[in-house]
Amino acid sequence: MKKIALFTMSLLALSLSSCKQDGMLPRDNHISKLSQYDSQADEIIAQMTLEEKVAMLHGKHMFTSEGVPRLGIADMIYADGPFAIREEMEPHSWNSLHLSTDSSTFFPTGSALAATWSPELAYQYGKGLAVEARLRGKDMLLGPAINIQRIPTGGRTYEYFSEDPFLSARLSVGYTQGVQDNGVAVCLKHYALNNQENNRGTVNVIASPRAMREIYLPPFEAAVVEADAYGVMAAYNKVNGYWCAENDFLQNQVLRRDWGFKGMVISDWGGTHSTVASIKNGLNVEMPNQQYLGQALLDSVKAGAVSEDIINQRVKEILRVRFAIEPIPAEKANVELTAKPEQAQIAYDVAAKSIVLLKNETNLLPINFNKVKKIAVIGDNANRKMASGGVGAGAKAHKEYTPMEGIQNIIGNKAEIVYAQGYEIPTRPRWGMQRAQAQTDNSAALREEALKVAKDADLVLFIGGNNREIETEGSDRADIMLKGNQDELVKALSQVNPNLVTILVAAAPVDLNVVEPCSPTILVSWFNGSQGGNALADVLVGNVVPSGKLPFTYPVKLEDSPAYATGSYPQTDAPIAEDIFVALVGEKSQDELMNGSSNRTTALYAEDLLVGYRWFDTKNVKPMYPFGHGLSYTTFEYSDLKATKEKYSEKEDIQVSFILKNTGSVDADEVVQLYVHRLDATVEWPYKELKAFDRVTVKAGESVEVNLSIPVEQLKYWSEEDYNWMLEHGKIELLLGSSSADIRLSTQVQI
Ligand code: BGC
Secondary structure (H helix, E strand, C coil), X not given: CHHHHHHHHHHHHHHHHCCCCXXXXXXXXXXXXXXXXXXXXXXXXXXXXXHHHHHCCEEEECCEECCEHHHCECXXXXXXXXXXCCCCECCCCCCECCCCCCCEXXXXXXXXXXXXXXXXXXXXXXXXXXXXXXXXCCCEEECCECXXXXXXXXXXXCCCCCCCHHHHHHHHXXXXXXXXXXXXXXXXXXXXXXXXXXXXXXXXXXXXXXXXXXXXXXXXXXXXXXXXXXXXXXXXXXXXXXXXXXXXXXXXXXXXXXXCCCCEEEECXXXXXXXXXXHHCCCCEECCCCCCCCHHHHHHHHCXXXXXXXHHHHHXXXXXXXHHCCCCCHHHCCCCCCCCHHHHHHHHHHHHHHCEEEEECXXXXXXXXXXXXXXXXXXXXXXXXXXXXXXXXXXXXXXXXXXXXXXXXXXXXCCEEEEECCCCCCCCCCCCCCCCCCCCCCHHHHHHHHHHHHHCCCEEEEEEECCCCCCECCECCCCCCCCCCHHHHHHHHHXXXXXXXXXXXCCCCCCCCCHHHHCCEEEECCCCCCCHHHHHXXXXXXXXXCCCCCCCCECCCHHHCHHHHCCCCCCCCXXXXXXXXXXXHCCCCHHHHHCCHHXXXXXXXXXXXXXXXXXXHHXXXXXXECCCCCECCCCEEEEEEEEXXXXXXXXXXXXXXXXXXXXXXXXXXXXXXXXXXXXCCCCCCCCCEEEEEEEEEECCCCEEEEEEEEEHHHXXXXXXXXXXXXXXXXXXXXXXXXXXXXXXXXXEEEC
């Protein structure tokens, strides 16, 4: 408690004095490919009028910003992002154009991709998105979405990757390279610290510089420094007192100076709040309107409040990206169907490797068809599509195989399949919309029907979880309970049939206290994209051996998770305001939305570095399922862990090798994880941190040697005093495991 209070005070001091902002960061001497376009850009700028320059700095249409038509520079065309290429809309509204060509592949959403722990699959995923974006004439994809999953209830947990910065960073790099190697720019979003949806349009996030550098910024830093990301989207919220879209620290100092970013920053939709501060502090394009960076900017230049040099700089940053991305002539876009079989295959591969087997106590899976002749499939999510819903970007999916369709395709000829809906989730009332009609409670009747169906089946597949109404942009979940009386249903099902497999179609943690003792087998199958149902069915029958690992912690109860335990979420200093994006769609003005300072919430990140498993480990709180957990249909034995040396210096990589043996009877992948624990530290550290991992394929009965390496550079901490990355010399323990809680081997080295 005392520590939190002290920390809180230092955060407040920080927000008042603003950050110590001079000094130089030596770690990232990244040279962007975009610099090669500098002279070409300067030549264009020299020929442009001030009006033409300003025209580039705001939205032209809902998803377009202006080029320089007179000089043959094409408009910049954006596409949502991040898990499909969004359908075509009217230029000035959110209404669909109802084209027949714009149905796209629905890729598994962020947390599903993260559960593969595969940067290679993230690369394929990015490539698939880029191919479809090109068919639609897009220049910049509004993704990846890479904020850290700070709270289990976060509305966009399904879009984001992980609670861990290292896993998020590796996937961000893969995704970014996949997109940009295939001719489309990424737009990393939402920069930065947009870790909650409630009041995202007004909240002021106060986080320590160290937590920012070590937890929240690494996925962005890695995508910029290692993958040369061309675009960044400024988040809606404030960070340490300043709106992200006008945040000098985030944009000028960290992004451009420290990381060497040479590309363009666009605002989140409706997230610009000023003219002079925005343009000076690094914003290139106000999207989708021109309230601040249109006439007001022109006037500011003419009045001398903004120099034309700054305008030139912002235009140059856009032009660099424009030159790097080849524009697609309008007549070549949207001429053929967006979704292609190659992308369906990528979506399948990701889905198949993302499914997490939480437990399989009585080996109900893979299904043994010698014993199982009749299968009861129970649950609303068996037939529910997850491509769209709630607020925000979805997919107009060309095809989405539901769990039921997958089961019918793959199991239908092997066993009799019977179905009952079992539960129904009440529609959630939304801001700006009529409150949902009072709904009749059908749960008793639905349960009765389900029990009847389940009773005389050989196996029950309960397909529950959340849906896109529950997990949605624009608002967080109030809790993590399963909705629609699913707990009661699972309990009752287990009483009529103990052969109960629970499949969680949920992209964020749910409370499993009731399900856990009732269900001997539990799987997480995410919002798993166009091929999700097929991938699930392949796992159920054993065509695919499960190999996904949780990218976040499942807490026993919500209150155990760090932001809740420290009382920093939910914030109680202001009511939950109407969502900024919902207000934008409702054509409310900024002033109406921002009206009244009572809507200004403060989110003080009191848990500091202890996000996700870092908290559970350090504070000795047992989770329901730990970060990195996921079982297989085989077992793996780890042996012979060795480091190449006893002592490593600052510029070296710590290299370890070990033997991984598949001791079962099926070929399978294992995701091996290497964590670092500091032994004689004087600096405060989380108990352990993920620093390397690999997905390794091992044939049944065989062994492979696995090598992992950790650059010592990556073990530095952010020193607030030195405004720099510093190395703490000392002894560290390398913990090698199959999850954050299942450590199999360890060894010690000196740094
Ligand atoms: C979201 C962004 C999205 C934009 C455009 C905003 O509300 O936060 O992620 O790209 O809308 O649809």
